[in-house]
Each structure stands twice: as structure tokens, then as C-alpha cells.
Amino acid sequence: MASRVVSVHPGLTIFRLRQKSLVRGIVLSLAAFAASLLLAGFPHMNDLRGSSWQILSLLAAAWGMAETGRCIRGKWSLYHAGVLILLYSELMVLAMIVFLVAYH
Helix, strand or coil, rough: CCCCCCCCCCCCHHCEEEEHHHHHHHHHHHHHHHHHHCCCCCCCCCCCCCCCCHHHHHHHCCCCCHHHCCCCCCCCCCCHHHHHHHHHHHHHHHHHHHHHHHHC
């Protein structure tokens, strides 16, 4: 009777949408902010304009904030405080994207 060797590759939790992931939330929010800046024409301050495609970056930032919010725990701890700080920073990202959308 031969035994089978099974190797398990768990993969990254960033790709498992059913599991909570702080990294996924942060990456979504920062990527949405960078995309929104590029869509607004950021490097050229004289050519700042709005784009209707920025709505997608707004939705991605909101999804990132929701992913970060899923990671919050009910009991107070330093982890809880860190997640709250991340949520506040992602709220600022959302506000900046809304400003860039409204600037159009």
C-alpha cells in the first residue's frame, strides 16, 4: 500500500474573496486613488479635468473600505485601533476621489 504525498499550496488570502483580508482592502483603496489621480490628469496641474471613468475608481475605493471594515473585531485591542486608523485613511481616499469626480 503506497502512501500519497499531497502538497498543499494555500495561496494568498488576497485572492480568496470570502475570507477577510486587510491587504486586499488597502491595495484596492490605494490602487483606486492612484487610478483616480491618473484619470484626472494629475501630473499636469494646468490640465486637471474630470473623467466619468473615475466613478469606477470610487466604487473600487468603497469596496476596499468595506473589505477593511470586515476585518474589524468586536473586542477592543490594538488591532482594532489599527483597523480604525486604516478605515479613517480610506475615508480620506474616498473623499479625495469624490472631490476629483466633482471637480469635473
